[in-house]
Amino acid sequence: MSRDIATITDAVSRRNVIRAAGTALGIAALTGTATAKQQGGRGNGSPERPYSTAHRGYRDVFPQNTVAAVAGSAKLGADRIEIDLEATSDGEIVVFHDARLDHLTDKTGLVAETSSEEVLEAEILDSGETIPTLAETLAATRPPVTMNLEFKDRGPLSWEEFAKRTLEIAYRYPGDFYTSSFDHGAIRAVRKIDPSVDVAPIFGDNKDDNLAVARELDAEALNCSTDVLDRDLVETAHDEGRAVNVWTIDSWREAKTPVELGVDGLIADYPHMATFATDGVARGNHGR
Numbered sequence: 001m002s003r004d005i006a007t008i009t010d011a012v013s014r015r016n017v018i019r020a021a022g023t024a025l026g027i028a029a030l031t032g033t034a035t036a037k038q039q040g041g042r043g044n045g046s047p048e049r050p051y052s053t054a055h056r057g058y059r060d061v062f063p064q065n066t067v068a069a070v071a072g073s074a075k076l077g078a079d080r081i082e083i084d085l086e087a088t089s090d091g092e093i094v095v096f097h098d099a100r101l102d103h104l105t106d107k108t109g110l111v112a113e114t115s116s117e118e119v120l121e122a123e124i125l126d127s128g129e130t131i132p133t134l135a136e137t138l139a140a141t142r143p144p145v146t147m148n149l150e151f152k153d154r155g156p157l158s159w160e161e162f163a164k165r166t167l168e169i170a171y172r173y174p175g176d177f178y179t180s181s182f183d184h185g186a187i188r189a190v191r192k193i194d195p196s197v198d199v200a201p202i203f204g205d206n207k208d209d210n211l212a213v214a215r216e217l218d219a220e221a222l223n224c225s226t227d228v229l230d231r232d233l234v235e236t237a238h239d240e241g242r243a244v245n246v247w248t249i250d251s252w253r254e255a256k257t258p259v260e261l262g263v264d265g266l267i268a269d270y271p272h273m274a275t276f277a278t279d280g281v282a283r284g285n286h287g288r
Helices: 003-025 036-040 067-075 134-138 159-170 184-193 207-217 231-239 252-261 273-286
Strands: 051-055 080-087 093-095 146-153 177-181 199-203 221-225 243-249 265-268
Touching: 051 067, 051 243, 051 273, 067 080, 067 134, 080 134, 080 159, 093 134, 093 159, 134 159, 146 159, 146 184, 159 177, 159 184, 177 184, 177 221, 184 199, 184 207, 199 207, 199 243, 207 221, 207 231, 221 231, 231 243, 243 252, 252 265, 252 273, 265 273
Parallel strands: 051 080, 051 265, 080 146, 146 177, 177 199, 199 221, 221 243, 243 265
Antiparallel strands: 080 093
């Protein structure tokens, strides 16, 4: 057995032991939901109100993809937090969205061609917050928050190596997490390394292609844009035992249709979109 595979195997064993211990003690807050299938399903939400995922840590409230954003969105009651993952030129897994540093930071250049030392010094939007590592970000929150780890840019790594490094870090998080990506190769790599980790394709078009990938990988969820969301997609996903999470919600008006269609989660830039939208739907139904 190679050192990398042994490391992954040991980490999986440790995670399973932690979860088993939490279940035996009845401490729900330690491990969040109990099984891999539940992580991608309704999890923290309910049939009446979808769970809320803080997109980049509620990016319209906090400096996005930072320790402050993760800690802050957790305090504001986010059920889940979505963060973007990239690899630096030397293979460090960092939390950042854009391929280039130019637009969101005081540095320039491609993340994939910049050393971790320089990337981690980059300040986000004059906020005083810098780009964090994945390990630092996960350390800033705790269960019952579920972490949505979006594989964004593998940089100099293969998707398999990117997934190995990411999972080795994510296994240390004591709560639930799942992986998502626009790139099907990314979530295929996760499935190959650890089939127990939940995966979700992200898409804003090609609905049929992404449904096919979800079936191929037995994905726990579909993370789709409002552009492709319709009743048929929600019903098909639910019939197949998959959750539907919709992005990106910026107002209760944008949340209203997804709530009416019965989605499982809202990936939002502001907190409490599910609450406002659900209240609006309830008032509308009451008036009929």
